[in-house]
Amino acid sequence: MLFVKYGSDPRGMARDLLDRAGVSGRIPSGAAVSLKPNLVVARPADGGATTHPEAVAGVIEHLRDNGVREIRILEGSWVGDSTKRAFANCGYDQLAKRYGVSLHDLKDDDPVPVDTPFGPIRVCKLARDAEFLINLPVLKGHCQTRMTCAVKNLKGCIPDSEKRRFHREGLDRLVAGLAFAIRPALTLVDGICGDLDFEEGGNPVFAGRMALSDDMLAVDALGCRWLGIDPREVGYLRHAESQGAGALEVDASGIVELNRPDQSATPAPTGKAARIAGRIERRNACSACFANLVHALRRLDESGVSIPAPIRVGQGFRGKPLSGLGVGDCCSGAERFIAGCPPSALAVVESLSGNFT
Ligand code: SF4
Structure with missing residues (x-):
C-alpha cells in the first residue's frame, strides 16, 4: 500500500501519513528507531537536494507520541562533503537539540560486509543493525542514474571507500544491491521540493507532496511516474526487480491519497x-x-x-x-x-x- 499526501507543511504531512498508515503499531516495544534522511550535501532543503528537517520533525513527534524513546538520525554525506557540516547547515543540529535525538555520522562508523545478489557490500554497522529503520529520501532527478529516491538514498549508509567502488565497478548493479543489503521497515518520501536533474540540488521544483510505503520499489516506481520516467529505464531499479527485491508496478488501487493537490504557495523555480x-x-x-x-x-x-x-x-x-x-x-x-x-x-x-x- 502507498499513502500520498499533498501540501506544503512537511511536519504535518509526515505526521498524518504515519498516523494513517498505523506505523506506531509496527514498532517493536522498546525498540530504538533510526531515521535515514538524505543529506548528500550540506545545503538546506529549499535547494532541492536534502530532506526537509520539518519532515523529520513530524516523524519524531509521531514516534514520541507513541512512546518511542530512543531515536537516532543516521547519515553519511557524499564523498567530498562533511556529514557534520550537513547536519549543521541543513538544520539537523537544531532538530537534535529540540527533540533530544542523537546524530550519527556514518563516516565514523565501522562497515561490515553483507551478502547481496550483486556480491558483498560493506554497510555501516549502525544502519545494518538498526532495529527499526525509516528511510527518508528526497525524490529528485539524477544526472547518472536518472532518478534518486528510496533505494539510492541507502548509499549514505556505506563508507566512502565503498561509494567510490560503486562508481568504479558499476553504479547500477551495486545500488541495486543496496535494496538487499539494507531493508528499511518504512520509506517516507520527501517530495516537497526535489531537484530537476541533480542530486546536489540547484534546480529545485516545488511539488508539494509526500509518499509513504514499506515497499521501496513501489515507492520508487511511483516517484519515477512523478518525474516522467519509466521505472524500468532506471538501471538499478531494473536490476533490483530482476533479483526479487520487489515489483516496479504502480497499481492505482493500491494508492491511498489522504487529500487532493492544492494551490499552496509555490515558490518560483530557479x-x-x-x-x-x-x-x-x-x-x-x-x-x-x-x-x-x-x-x-x-x-x-x-x-x-x-x-x-x-x-x-x-x-x-x-x-x-x-x-x-x-x-x-x-x-x-x-x-x-x-x-x-x-x-x-x-x-x-x-x-x-x-x-x-
Ligand atoms: S485541480 Fe486542476 S490544477 Fe489542480 S491537480 Fe487537478 S487538474 Fe491540476
Whole structure:
C-alpha cells in the first residue's frame, strides 16, 4: 500500500501519513528507531537536494507520541562533503537539540560486509543493525542514474571507500544491491521540493507532496511516474526487480491519497527549472500538477521533443476554451488536453512523445 499526501507543511504531512498508515503499531516495544534522511550535501532543503528537517520533525513527534524513546538520525554525506557540516547547515543540529535525538555520522562508523545478489557490500554497522529503520529520501532527478529516491538514498549508509567502488565497478548493479543489503521497515518520501536533474540540488521544483510505503520499489516506481520516467529505464531499479527485491508496478488501487493537490504557495523555480517553467502559462495551478509538467517537459527536452507554446495548466483555466495544449482536467477546454488530476509526468511524456501536432 502507498499513502500520498499533498501540501506544503512537511511536519504535518509526515505526521498524518504515519498516523494513517498505523506505523506506531509496527514498532517493536522498546525498540530504538533510526531515521535515514538524505543529506548528500550540506545545503538546506529549499535547494532541492536534502530532506526537509520539518519532515523529520513530524516523524519524531509521531514516534514520541507513541512512546518511542530512543531515536537516532543516521547519515553519511557524499564523498567530498562533511556529514557534520550537513547536519549543521541543513538544520539537523537544531532538530537534535529540540527533540533530544542523537546524530550519527556514518563516516565514523565501522562497515561490515553483507551478502547481496550483486556480491558483498560493506554497510555501516549502525544502519545494518538498526532495529527499526525509516528511510527518508528526497525524490529528485539524477544526472547518472536518472532518478534518486528510496533505494539510492541507502548509499549514505556505506563508507566512502565503498561509494567510490560503486562508481568504479558499476553504479547500477551495486545500488541495486543496496535494496538487499539494507531493508528499511518504512520509506517516507520527501517530495516537497526535489531537484530537476541533480542530486546536489540547484534546480529545485516545488511539488508539494509526500509518499509513504514499506515497499521501496513501489515507492520508487511511483516517484519515477512523478518525474516522467519509466521505472524500468532506471538501471538499478531494473536490476533490483530482476533479483526479487520487489515489483516496479504502480497499481492505482493500491494508492491511498489522504487529500487532493492544492494551490499552496509555490515558490518560483530557479535555474534550469525556471527556464522550463517560463514556457508554461499557469493560473492557480496545484503544485503537483505544475511540478509534473515541468518534469515532463524536461524529459521531453532530453528526448528532443519540442512542445510549442502555449502550454497551460491550472484551475484558472477551468471551463475556458483554449488554443494549444492544456495539461490536467482543469484544461479540458484546450484544443488538445491531457487528462488527470494531476496527470503524472510520465502520462504527459507518453502522451506527447514524438506525436505532438
Ligand atoms: S487538474 Fe486542476 S485541480 Fe487537478 S491537480 Fe491540476 S490544477 Fe489542480
